[in-house]
Amino acid sequence: MKILIKNGTVIDPVIGDIKKSDVLIENNRISSVIPNISEDKCEIFDASGLFVCPGFVDIHVHLREPGFETMETIETGTRAALKGGFTTVACMPNTNPPVDNEGIVSLIKLRAEKDGYVEVLPVACITKQRKGEELAEIGKLVAAGACAISDDGSSVMNSMVMRRAFEYIKMFNIPLIAHCEDHNLSKRGQINEGYYSTSLGLNGIPSISEESMIMRDILLCEYVDSRLHIAHVSTKGSVQIIREAKKRGVKVTCETAPHFFSLTEEVLAGYDTNFKVNPPLREKEDLLAIQRGLKDGTIDAIATDHAPHTSDDKNKEFQDAPFGMIGLETAFSVGVTELVKKNILTLPELIKKLTTGPAEVLNIERGIIKEGSLANITIVDKDKKYTVDKEFFVGKSKNSPFIGRELTGSIEGVFVNGKLKYDKGVFNK
Amino acid sequence: MHEWTRKHLLSIEELSKEEILTILETAESFKDISLRPIKKSPVLRGKTIVLLFYEPSTRTSTSFSLAAKRLSADIVNIPVKSSSVQKGESLIDTVANLEALKIHTVVMRHSRAGAPMMLAKHTNASIINAGDGCHEHPTQALLDMFTIKQNKGSFDGLKITIVGDILHSRVARSNIWGLSKLGAEVTVCGPPTMIPVEVEKMGVKVTYDLKEAIAGADVVNLLRVQFERESGMLFPSVREYAAMFSMDDTMERFMKKDALIMHPGPINRGVEISSSMADGKRSVILEQVTNGLAVRMAVLYLISGEKNNSEEA
Numbered sequence: 001m002k003i004l005i006k007n008g009t010v011i012d013p014v015i016g017d018i019k020k021s022d023v024l025i026e027n028n029r030i031s032s033v034i035p036n037i038s039e040d041k042c043e044i045f046d047a048s049g050l051f052v053c054p055g056f057v058d059i060h061v062h063l064r065e066p067g068f069e070t071m072e073t074i075e076t077g078t079r080a081a082l083k084g085g086f087t088t089v090a091c092m093p094n095t096n097p098p099v100d101n102e103g104i105v106s107l108i109k110l111r112a113e114k115d116g117y118v119e120v121l122p123v124a125c126i127t128k129q130r131k132g133e134e135l136a137e138i139g140k141l142v143a144a145g146a147c148a149i150s151d152d153g154s155s156v157m158n159s160m161v162m163r164r165a166f167e168y169i170k171m172f173n174i175p176l177i178a179h180c181e182d183h184n185l186s187k188r189g190q191i192n193e194g195y196y197s198t199s200l201g202l203n204g205i206p207s208i209s210e211e212s213m214i215m216r217d218i219l220l221c222e223y224v225d226s227r228l229h230i231a232h233v234s235t236k237g238s239v240q241i242i243r244e245a246k247k248r249g250v251k252v253t254c255e256t257a258p259h260f261f262s263l264t265e266e267v268l269a270g271y272d273t274n275f276k277v278n279p280p281l282r283e284k285e286d287l288l289a290i291q292r293g294l295k296d297g298t299i300d301a302i303a304t305d306h307a308p309h310t311s312d313d314k315n316k317e318f319q320d321a322p323f324g325m326i327g328l329e330t331a332f333s334v335g336v337t338e339l340v341k342k343n344i345l346t347l348p349e350l351i352k353k354l355t356t357g358p359a360e361v362l363n364i365e366r367g368i369i370k371e372g373s374l375a376n377i378t379i380v381d382k383d384k385k386y387t388v389d390k391e392f393f394v395g396k397s398k399n400s401p402f403i404g405r406e407l408t409g410s411i412e413g414v415f416v417n418g419k420l421k422y423d424k425g426v427f428n429k
Numbered sequence: 430m431h432e433w434t435r436k437h438l439l440s441i442e443e444l445s446k447e448e449i450l451t452i453l454e455t456a457e458s459f460k461d462i463s464l465r466p467i468k469k470s471p472v473l474r475g476k477t478i479v480l481l482f483y484e485p486s487t488r489t490s491t492s493f494s495l496a497a498k499r500l501s502a503d504i505v506n507i508p509v510k511s512s513s514v515q516k517g518e519s520l521i522d523t524v525a526n527l528e529a530l531k532i533h534t535v536v537m538r539h540s541r542a543g544a545p546m547m548l549a550k551h552t553n554a555s556i557i558n559a560g561d562g563c564h565e566h567p568t569q570a571l572l573d574m575f576t577i578k579q580n581k582g583s584f585d586g587l588k589i590t591i592v593g594d595i596l597h598s599r600v601a602r603s604n605i606w607g608l609s610k611l612g613a614e615v616t617v618c619g620p621p622t623m624i625p626v627e628v629e630k631m632g633v634k635v636t637y638d639l640k641e642a643i644a645g646a647d648v649v650n651l652l653r654v655q656f657e658r659e660s661g662m663l664f665p666s667v668r669e670y671a672a673m674f675s676m677d678d679t680m681e682r683f684m685k686k687d688a689l690i691m692h693p694g695p696i697n698r699g700v701e702i703s704s705s706m707a708d709g710k711r712s713v714i715l716e717q718v719t720n721g722l723a724v725r726m727a728v729l730y731l732i733s734g735e736k737n738n739s740e741e742a
């Protein structure tokens with residue numbers, strides 16, 4: 001069975017190239033990327049006026065399964081991923097039970113194979129029970145299929161434990177993904193510490209709680225010559241610290257989330273819990289620094305930190321509502337609207353942050369569109385406009401900060417492993 | 430007088446200068462009523478006002494309750510133990526139930542900042558914020574402003590100092606907004622650990638020196654210091670706090686002759702203020718309590734009175 005993606009413009013983020021070309025898929029691989037491929041015996045996907053990209057890779061999502069299935073499941077979360085153009089997602093281990101033994105890794109992989117719409121790579125815990133005290137059985141977790149380790153949601157506060165984790169992972173080809181937050185400095189914090197925490201009477205989460213922990217983790221990683229990936233970078237200071245570390249050769253990479261290059265803390269003035277997220281929305285100068293970091297390569301990847309919560313949980317008093325916002329369905333559009341249309345990044349640069357950038361962090365062969373590569377392909381319209389409403393979301397939860405906004409850029413078709421799984425709003429499992 | 434159109438009273442920040450003055454002028458006429466032998470007015474007859482207090486506050490709830498009685502409203506008191514906030518029914522459900530009973534106005538005290546704003550989005554009833562977390566306490570600030578107006582006449586160029594735990598004080602935030610809108614100059618004073626970041630952007634000056642803060646001030650408003658907060662992280666001991674920030678007799682000579690001393694109560698005698706100062710000639714602390722009644726009558730009248738209800742119908 002051959003599928004021909006015809007008349008599109010192919011974006012190759014590896015070489016930053018854009019060219020008119022057809023793409024031929026045979027079985028689950030790309031067999032040819034050249035113009036004017038003959039249509040003989042092919043099923044045709046007409047990509048006229050559209051851009052053909054490698055399937056997007058999101059290295060930071062919360063699928064909530066096992067344990068929190070009222071918020072999201074592997075099935076619903078990967079459906080949201082598919083709608084957002086993601087063909088590979090790495091899911092964080094703060095489930096219940098947490099992913100600190102190989103049984104849970106296997107469970108997630110099995111569920112993903114059975115019910116998932118896209119490829120799922122489990123991230124396992126750094127420490128047992130995510131308590132930050134003893135190392136999890138990282139060797140067994142990696143053998144079972146963990147793509148990285150992280151205690152996402154918290155920092156490993158004990159520096160000795162963190163040092164040992166950095167040392168230990170040198171045996172494996174995986175990064176340590178660090179959620180950087182000094183929990184003493186951010187204690188009881190609700191929103192960014194600044195004018196709004198003062199005027200709204202909410203406890204602040206200062207930028208230094210993130211920056212001081214990033215600094216510590218970089219120093220530990222550098223000292224034992226290990227690999228560090230920093231999750232959800234949100235402040236100007238963080239970008240600068242990472243830029244300097246990269247310059248002196250530390251093996252550090254980082255990601256930011258769409259909400260950090262599109263939203264600032266003013267939106268919190270009405271206490272809307274859909275804007276409550278950790279790290280919190282920051283200030284204008286942080287947003288600008290994040291955008292510059294994306295442009296100059298300090299920030300390697302855009303990852304959504306897709307964090308579903310039920311409306312019952314979000315409809316609480318601000319202090320009692322959980323942190324987190326969903327992001328899979330809107331990530332590409334927010335990127336086009338806030339970065340490409342505002343001339344911060346070119347379209348290929350944005351695609352790179354959604355494909356090869358994150359794939360290189362995990363050191364996986366994804367995010368590539370060339371002869372012989374796996375046929376994970378996302379086809380986009382960069383000019384199509386739409387207004388986000390609750391019905392737009394296909395995951396279980398609707399806690400998006402972009403409801404009501406007009407966004408530009410839409411996902412028109414997604415091939416996963418050679419199969420057309422999403423075709424202009426229609427899902428084929 | 431400026432026409433009142435607001436459905437809720439959620440914060441002082443959202444009010445205009447004219448709206449604040451409307452409340453203060455309305456309060457003046459109610460203060461006159463309270464001096465008459467027959468103190469009741471029928472303006473809220475047939476209206477139901479719910480006092481929903483998620484945090485115990487005898488002073489504020491008593492004041493609202495009496496204000497509503499003076500205006501002939503029906504009052505439903507729902508004290509909620511703060512512990513049930515987490516375990517029990519959600520706030521939205523509680524108010525949905527009240528609304529099913531056709532109430533007009535909810536006076537609400539809550540330990541969480543923003544709770545009244547959330548409620549206002551989910552109900553048809555009018556919400557009066559009687560204090561939400563560390564955010565605002567509008568009627569306290571209004572009665573403070575009313576007391577200042579009664580004593581000083583006008584706000585233009587008046588220098589007002591607020592001393593204490595500004596970080597955790599809703600009274601301070603509401604006062605800062607209100608007084609600045611009315612043209613007063615506000616200074617906040619306390620140990621740096623109790624001064625919130627970027628508070629200058631709210632239009633105030635900051636000093637850590639009590640003498641400097643009270644020199645030239647027309648009004649010194651002392652906040653209650655709560656010892657239980659952040660166990661020893663905000664200041665080392667009550668003794669040390671009192672030594673540096675207590676308004677006692679030794680401060681007298683640094684004050685302007687006609688400067689007033691205010692306190693939202695309840696007072697920690699010997700901590701933020703000495704008894705001699707609290708009970709002395711500058712103190713208007715009891716006058717504040719009396720004025721609280723008139724101000725809360727004014728707020729209830731403006732929010733729940735005829736005009737606002739005909740809009741709802």
Ligand SMILES: [Zn+2]
Nearest residue numbers: 152153179231
């Ligand atoms: Zn995290």
